Amino acid sequence: MKIPTSFNRSLWVFHLNSGSCNGCEIEIVATITPRYDPERFGIRLVGSPKHADVLLVTGPVTKKMAPRVRRVYEQVPDPKVVMCIGTCGQSGGVFYDSYNLDGPIDQVLPVDVYVPGCPPRPEAIIYGVVKAWEKLERLEAEQ
Amino acid sequence: MIGNLPMILVGAVLIAVFSIIIGLLLMGFDRIVAARMQARIGPPLTQPFTDIRKLLAKENVVPENAIPWLFNLAPVLALASAITILLYLPIAGFAPVLSGGGDLILVMYLLTIPALALVAGGFASGSPYATVGAQREMVTMIAYEFPLAIVIIAIAWKLAAAGIALPFTLASIQANPVWSLVGPLGVIGLLILLIVLLIVTPAELSRVPFDTPEAETELAGGILVEYSGKNLALFSLTQGVKTVAMASLVVALFFPYSLAAILGIAGIPAAVTDILFFIVLITIVAFLSVSLVRVSMARFRINQVISVYWIYLAIAGLAGLLLVMTDQIVGVI
Numbered sequence: 001m002k003i004p005t006s007f008n009r010s011l012w013v014f015h016l017n018s019g020s021c022n023g024c025e026i027e028i029v030a031t032i033t034p035r036y037d038p039e040r041f042g043i044r045l046v047g048s049p050k051h052a053d054v055l056l057v058t059g060p061v062t063k064k065m066a067p068r069v070r071r072v073y074e075q076v077p078d079p080k081v082v083m084c085i086g087t088c089g090q091s092g093g094v095f096y097d098s099y100n101l102d103g104p105i106d107q108v109l110p111v112d113v114y115v116p117g118c119p120p121r122p123e124a125i126i127y128g129v130v131k132a133w134e135k136l137e138r139l140e141a142e143q
Numbered sequence: 144m145i146g147n148l149p150m151i152l153v154g155a156v157l158i159a160v161f162s163i164i165i166g167l168l169l170m171g172f173d174r175i176v177a178a179r180m181q182a183r184i185g186p187p188l189t190q191p192f193t194d195i196r197k198l199l200a201k202e203n204v205v206p207e208n209a210i211p212w213l214f215n216l217a218p219v220l221a222l223a224s225a226i227t228i229l230l231y232l233p234i235a236g237f238a239p240v241l242s243g244g245g246d247l248i249l250v251m252y253l254l255t256i257p258a259l260a261l262v263a264g265g266f267a268s269g270s271p272y273a274t275v276g277a278q279r280e281m282v283t284m285i286a287y288e289f290p291l292a293i294v295i296i297a298i299a300w301k302l303a304a305a306g307i308a309l310p311f312t313l314a315s316i317q318a319n320p321v322w323s324l325v326g327p328l329g330v331i332g333l334l335i336l337l338i339v340l341l342i343v344t345p346a347e348l349s350r351v352p353f354d355t356p357e358a359e360t361e362l363a364g365g366i367l368v369e370y371s372g373k374n375l376a377l378f379s380l381t382q383g384v385k386t387v388a389m390a391s392l393v394v395a396l397f398f399p400y401s402l403a404a405i406l407g408i409a410g411i412p413a414a415v416t417d418i419l420f421f422i423v424l425i426t427i428v429a430f431l432s433v434s435l436v437r438v439s440m441a442r443f444r445i446n447q448v449i450s451v452y453w454i455y456l457a458i459a460g461l462a463g464l465l466l467v468m469t470d471q472i473v474g475v476i
Binding site for chain 2: 007009010034037039040041042046047048050051053075077078079
């Protein structure tokens, strides 16, 4: 699918908690405060996956959440980017050997950008978004 | 009317382009001003254009439970009716493209059609969030209609009482600004009516504190929850055009002045001055009634919306109407 040049100047973000401890959520909320003001790059939190361009997934996908995570991913209209926030989504973090995990996230969804940290600082999340832009620009160049 | 058809078509296209561009710029201005008031830098002025371009390129999802024809028709209907309102309003000192005997009443009803289209789209989405949002939108619509009607009736009544022909057309309001027809009591009355109209504006545009139908935090976007891609872009355009329409209505009713006439400019410079002056006026109105209010207030519950409009604003509006009427009667004696 052709990615428009306006895409990375207007990223609307939907945040999905797949069983996180809420630490990453707090850092995501800190990222949208006036101190970091991501709205100046056109980044906005939206309430519905249908409006979103970026899916921020936190937490180590529990068994109960896995089908829901897939459903929300399918509801985000193409083209879309998936960002995995926090260590849990990459390896399971402190829950790595839990009986209750279907994750980590890349077992469930195709992930574009990983932001490590437990929880990652707002700067790290913004850096992750910059990585997503770079990836989009690379894809545009390849088209 | 039929002989004017080409002129009307040209006018309609011009107004559609003008209102969409100005509407999106107003939305960008609103976002910058809101950001500055929150000690942020805010997005660039052209951010809404970028958003629209992006939305147009995205996939258009029609949910399984939706009624597809109504779901896809609602955004088009909303945008078309929002542009139609502007055809009846005088823009920047130019006469309205369309006019008849009862334009004010017509505009009042046309203002409900974008909201009705939203409600239809919400119900057609087949999502419980959208259904709750659509019900709240209907309730909000019923609530703000009464104060809006009071303001419009007061002004038309004043013009009729002053012996002006066709009091319901916006052209005659433009020729006779209401402020010049009233005494001191009437000025107070008109000021109250102006404030009532400014408070009706955010509900008409479903912005904070009257954005109960959309309520991003509780209803996840309410009516618009299932809309994506092209349809969502059309609804954003409607939002911009409606902002221009409401601001133009306030300007047309209360500030129908032409800067060029005051400065004594004629010809093409006069048209340019008037257009710029008009844009400044609607920006001020949009700032006062949308940006300032939305930054400084939280959202009302739906029952609070009702009491704000039916009790407080209705009483304020009736008081304004009474003052205008008293002024007329005292003036005659």
